[in-house]
Amino acid sequence: MDLTTAQAWLKRFFALIEEHKAYLSELDNPIGDGDHGHNMARGAKAAEEALQAQTPTSLEGLFKSVGMSLLSKVGGASGPLYGSVFLAFANEVKGQEVIENPQQLFAAGLDAIVRRGKASVGEKTMVDVWSPFVEKLAEGVSLEDVEAMVLATKPLKATKGRAAYVGARSIGHIDPGSYSSGLFFKAYLKELA
Amino acid sequence: MKKILNAPQDVVEEMMQGMAEAHKDIVHRVGSTRVLARNYEGAGKVGLISGGGSGHEPTHAGFVGQGMLSAAVFGDVFTSPTPDQVYEAVKAADKGAGVFMVIKNYTGDVLNFEMAKDMAEAEGIDVDFCITKDDIAVEDSLYSDGQRGVAGTIFVHKILGYHAEKGASLKELKALSEKLLPEIKTIGLALAPAIVPEQGKPGFELADDEIEFGIGIHGEPGYQRVKLQPSQAMAKEIYDKLSKALQLQAGDDVVVLVNGMGGTPLMEQYVFVNDVLELLKKDNVSAAKTMVGDYMTSIEMAGLSLTLMKLKDKAWLDALNAPVDTIAW
Numbered sequence: 001m002d003l004t005t006a007q008a009w010l011k012r013f014f015a016l017i018e019e020h021k022a023y024l025s026e027l028d029n030p031i032g033d034g035d036h037g038h039n040m041a042r043g044a045k046a047a048e049e050a051l052q053a054q055t056p057t058s059l060e061g062l063f064k065s066v067g068m069s070l071l072s073k074v075g076g077a078s079g080p081l082y083g084s085v086f087l088a089f090a091n092e093v094k095g096q097e098v099i100e101n102p103q104q105l106f107a108a109g110l111d112a113i114v115r116r117g118k119a120s121v122g123e124k125t126m127v128d129v130w131s132p133f134v135e136k137l138a139e140g141v142s143l144e145d146v147e148a149m150v151l152a153t154k155p156l157k158a159t160k161g162r163a164a165y166v167g168a169r170s171i172g173h174i175d176p177g178s179y180s181s182g183l184f185f186k187a188y189l190k191e192l193a
Numbered sequence: 194m195k196k197i198l199n200a201p202q203d204v205v206e207e208m209m210q211g212m213a214e215a216h217k218d219i220v221h222r223v224g225s226t227r228v229l230a231r232n233y234e235g236a237g238k239v240g241l242i243s244g245g246g247s248g249h250e251p252t253h254a255g256f257v258g259q260g261m262l263s264a265a266v267f268g269d270v271f272t273s274p275t276p277d278q279v280y281e282a283v284k285a286a287d288k289g290a291g292v293f294m295v296i297k298n299y300t301g302d303v304l305n306f307e308m309a310k311d312m313a314e315a316e317g318i319d320v321d322f323c324i325t326k327d328d329i330a331v332e333d334s335l336y337s338d339g340q341r342g343v344a345g346t347i348f349v350h351k352i353l354g355y356h357a358e359k360g361a362s363l364k365e366l367k368a369l370s371e372k373l374l375p376e377i378k379t380i381g382l383a384l385a386p387a388i389v390p391e392q393g394k395p396g397f398e399l400a401d402d403e404i405e406f407g408i409g410i411h412g413e414p415g416y417q418r419v420k421l422q423p424s425q426a427m428a429k430e431i432y433d434k435l436s437k438a439l440q441l442q443a444g445d446d447v448v449v450l451v452n453g454m455g456g457t458p459l460m461e462q463y464v465f466v467n468d469v470l471e472l473l474k475k476d477n478v479s480a481a482k483t484m485v486g487d488y489m490t491s492i493e494m495a496g497l498s499l500t501l502m503k504l505k506d507k508a509w510l511d512a513l514n515a516p517v518d519t520i521a522w
């Protein structure tokens with residue numbers, strides 16, 4: 001994946017966020033504070049504007065720009081988490097013209113999420129989608145696989161983030177951050193296809 | 194929705210401007226950032242900052258001034274501030290001895306403040322922090338992110354602020370916070386919800402004759418809904434839980450804070466504190482200091498919270514009683 005394709009990937013992701021904005025916030029209602037879609041859409045818009053204002057000339061520049069936009073505009077828990085992902089991506093692709101090792105890239109993103117949020121697998125956070133995605137990437141992941149990973153957050157009981165306040169009542173709801181992460185991976189897979 | 198405002202999306206901006214103008218003898222706005230800092234220089238002292246979502250006024254900016262916070266950072270209503278804005282507060286507060294951050298335990302706040310710490314340290318500013326989690330309402334909260342930072346946080350602002358003013362180092366403030374935090378416990382209750390201006394509708398629903406114990410300052414769910422009951426019964430329900438958590442015994446000294454959530458008259462707050470003080474007397478626990486009023490609100494939520502701080506160290510009382518120059522302490 002080169003700069004142009006990576007840009008198309010992120011553009012696709014931002015469009016998916018905008019499209020699913022209401023649904024993402026709806027998912028956040030029963031187990032959080034109903035703002036995840038709006039938080040993410042605010043960030044996506046800012047990121048697009050920043051990319052328009054200054055066209056990046058490298059993969060590193062692209063990821064850095066998006067990371068900074070998300071950091072300063074999303075807020076909430078997901079802002080620093082997604083922001084850290086993109087800053088880790090930027091670090092990973094330093095000097096690269098094409099993404100040489102996608103698995104390493106996504107692993108660096110997951111690592112950033114875990115370092116920041118200190119969640120482990122099974123706590124009903126985006127880690128529950130990132131972790132299996134990174135694991136499966138080497139052997140090949142399909143859109144259906146991603147769908148299944150997102151749905152698998154439904155029966156989990158949240159012990160991290162706002163959803164932890166409702167404890168057992170979080171069971172039976174898809175985790176919104178996992179859903180938006182699913183959109184991120186789907187955009188990636190579609191761009192490669 | 195019936196509120197005194199111009200446009201919902203401008204509330205935080207205009208409130209900040211209003212505070213800065215009205216209290217320009219104490220605070221000023223740092224450029225066009227989301228930060229209010231104190232006018233008092235405090236050269237060479239550790240800076241003390243706090244902040245979080247707006248809607249909890251007078252927290253946090255009301256506690257900025259000599260002897261308390263150096264600066265406060267404003268998020269949108271009920272939304273944590275972003276790292277770049279927290280970093281602005283760190284820069285404004287740094288007078289060469291580093292900056293200590295008091296963070297309330299919400300994932301968003303913790304993550305954004307920690308990122309700001311990384312940014313500041315990359316620029317050579319020493320930063321340390323403590324995380325307040327005085328709300329003991331959520332069950333199993335020890336094993337999750339469930340313990341929220343609520344009204345008891347203002348004791349931390351005040352006591353650390355006193356020591357920062359006296360010249361305590363970052364390390365000393367950290368050590369003090371570790372002693373202090375476990376001795377502060379809070380539980381809230383709600384009679385009616387708040388409305389976030391940009392959402393325009395209540396965050397939760399309560400029937401006319403219902404109250405909810407354990408509610409958070411953003412309307413997070415509590416642990417029990419019951420029919421409206423006399424103040425004495427509400428006071429007992431909460432006091433018993435706090436007393437047990439603090440392992441209060443006859444002869445102990447406590448500081449009492451009855452905190453209005455924004456929509457509860459002082460008249461009712463005093464009725465409630467009277468019941469709390471009765472319960473303390475019965476247990477032979479002495480109230481060394483009692484505070485009543487709106488300190489950490491939840492917009493116009495009707496309800497209140499009770500905080501007890503066990504005075505393990507008598508010096509904490511002197512730190513609380515020392516005069517400060519702030520808008521709201």
Ligand SMILES: Nc1ncnc2c1ncn2[C@@H]1O[C@H](COP(=O)(O)OP(=O)(O)OP(=O)(O)O)[C@@H](O)[C@H]1O
Nearest residue numbers: 036076077078117119125126161176177178273301
């Ligand atoms: N510790 C964590 N580690 C990883 N992901 C987390 C963590 N905490 C929360 N999340 C993710 O963040 C999502 C919620 O993001 P959202 O944008 O709604 O922020 P928020 O929790 O509402 O923040 P705030 O409390 O400041 O409003 C969750 O669905 C979850 O996937």
Ligand SMILES: [Mg+2]
Nearest residue numbers: 032033035036
């Ligand atoms: Mg949310």
